[in-house]
Amino acid sequence: MPSISSVQAAISPSSTGSSSFAHGVDLSAHYDPLYYGFVVTSILFGITIVQAWIYTLSNNDPWLLRLLVAIIFLGDLSTTILINNLMHDFFIVHFGDLLQFTVVPSVVVAELIVTGLIVCTMELFFASRIYTLGRVHRIVPICIVVFSVLALILTLVGAVGQFKDHSFAHFASRPIMVWYRVLRIKVRPDTT
DSSP, X not given: OOOOOHHHHHHSOOTTSOBXXXXXXOOHHHHHHHHHHXXXXXXXXXXXXXXXXXXXXXXXXOXXXXXXXXXXXXHHHHHHHHHHXXXXXXXXXTTTBGGGGGBOOHHHXXXXXXXXXXXXXXXXXXXXXXXXXXXXXXXXXXXXXXXXXXXXXXXXXXXXXXXXXXXXXXXXXXXXXXXXXXXXXXXXXXXX
């Protein structure tokens, strides 16, 4: 049985003929943000673990608030696992296969859904706190709730559409981009 050296394997085309080594394609301009975002996400998750540990050891909050913190932590854990899975698939399992970069994996859509749920949950919590304090007009927490629920609905609608059509062309289509621009509407509860 003949053996192939690692140098020969690196310079020969893959079975699909789309190896980045064979064509000399440099993907760093397009996928460096993905990689460095993963690094930053991992660091921030480490900080979240420390915060959760400190909170667990020193809180006197009611059980409902403790449950909310646990749910948010588990949501953050799940998004980190999903991003880790994406990086593993792109850069280890399908290493060198450029065709993998033409399809939006289901993991990305699942991460989008979980992130939308986390953001909506936190914004609803902040709206409830602002309402409880009563220092601002009631329209402020109402606006936060309306925009938060609207953003979650649009996230779920966009995710369903992306599950049906996994192409990046669909992900970057005009209706989808309009939805994601609407999702960027922020009502800043911390400015009150």
